[in-house]
Amino acid sequence: AQTVTQSQPEMSVQEAETVTLSCTYDTSENNYYLFWYKQPPSRQMILVIRQEAYKQQNATENRFSVNFQKAAKSFSLKISDSQLGDTAMYFCAFMKLLAGGATNKLIFGTGTLLAVQP
Amino acid sequence: DAGVIQSPRHEVTEMGQEVTLRCKPISGHNSLFWYRQTMMRGLELLIYFNNNVPIDDSGMPEDRFSAKMPNASFSTLKIQPSEPRDSAVYFCASSLNLGRADTQYFGPGTRLTVL
Numbered sequence: 574a575q576t577v578t579q580s581q582p583e584m585s586v587q588e589a590e591t592v593t594l595s596c597t598y599d600t601s602e603n604n605y606y607l608f609w610y611k612q613p614p615s616r617q618m619i620l621v622i623r624q625e626a627y628k629q630q631n632a633t634e635n636r637f638s639v640n641f642q643k644a645a646k647s648f649s650l651k652i653s654d655s656q657l658g659d660t661a662m663y664f665c666a667f668m669k670l671l672a673g674g675a676t677n678k679l680i681f682g683t684g685t686l687l688a689v690q691p
Numbered sequence: 692d693a694g695v696i697q698s699p700r701h702e703v704t705e706m707g708q709e710v711t712l713r714c715k716p717i718s719g720h721n722s723l724f725w726y727r728q729t730m731m732r733g734l735e736l737l738i739y740f741n742n743n744v745p746i747d748d749s750g751m752p753e754d755r756f757s758a759k760m761p762n763a764s765f766s767t768l769k770i771q772p773s774e775p776r777d778s779a780v781y782f783c784a785s786s787l788n789l790g791r792a793d794t795q796y797f798g799p800g801t802r803l804t805v806l
Contacts, residue, residue, distance in 0.1 A: 606792045618782060618797035625792075664734065668792055678724075678747065679795065681734040 575600045577667050579682035586655045587690050593640075594650045594685045596665030606668040607641065607648045608679065613661040621663070624648065652687075660689045693717070695798035697783050703804045709771040712801045715764055716785030724795060725758055725768050726782040734782075740766065741788075773805045 576599045586592035598607070609621040624632045624641050631639050636656075640649045652659055665682040696715040704710055716723050724739040738748040743760045751758070755774070760766040770777055780800045786793040 610797075616780065616800050616802075618784070618800075620794050620796075623792075623794065670792065678736040678739065678750070679734075680736075683733050 575602070575667050575669060575680050577665050577680055577682035579663075579665055579685050581685045582683070583686045583688070585688045585690060586652075588655055588657060590655055591651060591653045592655055592687065594652075594663050594665075594687065596648045596650070596682055598646050598648065598665070598667050600646070600667065600669070602669050604670045606670070607639075608666040608668065609637070609639070609648075609650045610664045610666060610681075611659075611661045612664065612684070613658075618664075622650070655689045657689050657691060660687060662686050695783055695785050695796055697781075697798035697801050699801060700799060701802050701804075703806065704773055705806050706774055707772045708805075709769065710773045710777075710803060710805075712768040712781050712783075712803070714766045714768070714783030714798060716766070716783070717796055718764070719787070720785035720796075721763070721788050722786045722793070722795075723760060723766050724784040724786075725766070726784065726797075727779045728782065728800070729779045737768070770803075773803075775805045778803055778805050 578597045605626045607624045611619045611621050622632050622634045622637050636653045638651045662684045664684045666679045668679050698713045722741050725737040728734045737750045738758045740760045758768045780802050782797050782800045784795040784797045786795045
């Protein structure tokens, strides 16, 4: 079974600084997707970024980028120029691809609570 | 465009009562997912549908839980009878299709409290 581990329950960063959130996962699959979701105090789950395992290039979305290390099964999220609005719980998630390309369920880590300080 | 719509946003009920949570997916999305979030277990998938057909309900905790999707624009998650340990936030999410790992868009969630 796949597992996703986020070893940092809480983190804090100063506004405009850079912070990196860690995520590791365990799987025997070769084809899968990885995601980072953000859950602000409003409770809404919002997709931040996604990475296809077959792509070596790290995904980027504006101030958000990932460091995907497939051999190490590591998928960290870097937030540059942190803003107050980035304060949220961040969840790393894994999705296996079934035979025929059908997607499977998202398996979430336990989350990292990020506080951006003014 | 409207996102995923869930109702009610908050529900407080007493143990033993029936609870029905509702979800309207994004128009045009063919896949729908129900998740539950608790402090103890985090976010876990309960069941998901594709083209209104249940694909995987292995996450449904027990027979007290049931889900239906009578048409492409509506789904329900029912708990009967409810128990205090069912207290959680229940999320509905939808995506375009299975098969391409399309992004899942989440609703705002329903916070359920069972007294």
